Amino acid sequence: MKKKIAARMLSAILVSAMLFSVSGCGSRQAEEASKKTEAAAETKKDSPSDKDTKEENTEAPKSTVKILDGKGITLNNGENNAGTPQSYGEPSQETEVPAESAETEVPGSTQTGPQEIPDPLAGTEERRDLTAEELDAFSAFVSDMENYGFLCSTYSVPQEVDLDQVLYTGAGMSSEPLTFEESAALQAAEGEPVFTDVTHLTSQQIEDFLQRKMGISLSEVSRFSWTYLEQFDSYYVQHGDTNRVTFLCTSGWTEDGMYYLDCQTESGDIHTALTLERSGDTYLFRSNIMQ
Structure with missing residues (x-):
């Protein structure tokens, strides 16, 4: 009987020792776990929060590349055209640049607009x-x-010149003596014999002379009284003096x-x-x- 009681007491003592050992181990693990939890909390407190990280990411400039339809590539580093940061999450508003018209002056271009045609008779010399x-x-x-x-003679425009005075002595152009046929035709046209010298010039001679000296044609001259013989296409005048x-x-x-x-x-x-x-x-x- 005593042996049974002693065995039971020994068993109880062993069980208690085991329980105490287990309990102490659990306490140390709990204590270590608690310390680890507190350290993690401190670390988390010192590090930036998710909200702060999100705000920092929001404030940081973001480079974006946007391809506009038919208008090439536009780069926007988080700023709009006015230099103001663009709000993300809102639709981007792209300002379309109007196409340059044909009349727009291009810098560096030598093309100029219509200019007034200068007077061909005007020069550039200043008065002196x-x-x-x-x-x-x-x-x-x-x-x-x-x-x-x-x-x-007096004339304000070339067409008013007195060609009788200009060609009185032939104006230096050659004049051949009259042929018999010309003399007879001239007497018939004027109704009197030829008594003095006769100056005669062809129509072409006079035409060329006027173009060279005045820039006009014979048909434009209003004052010219020489006798014209169509069969010789020439003009004739009789005089015995000179106006030289x-x-x-x-x-x-x-x-x-x-x-x-x-x-x-x-x-x-x-x-x-x-x-x-x-x-x-x-x-x-x-x-x-x-x-």
Whole structure:
């Protein structure tokens, strides 16, 4: 009986020891687990929260690439065209740039718009007085056999020139003696015999002369009284004297290719205000007003 009681007590003591051992181990594990939990909490407290991380990611610029239909590629680094950050989650508004019209001036382009066509008779020379050497040259020019006749009548436009005065002595053009047929035809046309010298020029000679000197045709001239013989296509005039004179250009000025000259004969009988226009290497007679 005593042996049974002792065995039971020993068993109880062993069970208690085992329970105590188990209980102590569990307490240490719980304590270690608790410490690990507290350390994790501290670490989580010190690290940025998900919300902060989300806000930081929201504030950071995001590079996006957007392909616009038919308009190439537009890069937008989180900013709109005005420089203001664009709100994500809202529809992007792309401003379409209008296509450049044909009339828009392109920088660096040499193309220009329509311009006014300049007057072909206008030059670029500024007004200035003629020098003494130039006046001497013009005196020689207007006194030439071809030209002096243009200073013997008054006209404000070339068509008003008195061609009788211009061609009185033939203006330096060749004039052959009359043939028998021409003399007979001229006497018949004028109704009287030929008593004096006769100057005669063909229509083509006169036409070429007027084009070269005034830029007009014979049909435009209103004053010309020579006798015309159609069968010879020539003009004829009888005279025994001459209107030959020499002119001096005393003063003048030029502007835009035009020359304005004050001229007079050596005797001082005729004073004129002459206008010439530069034409290549010569001059066209534009007007002559006798004083």
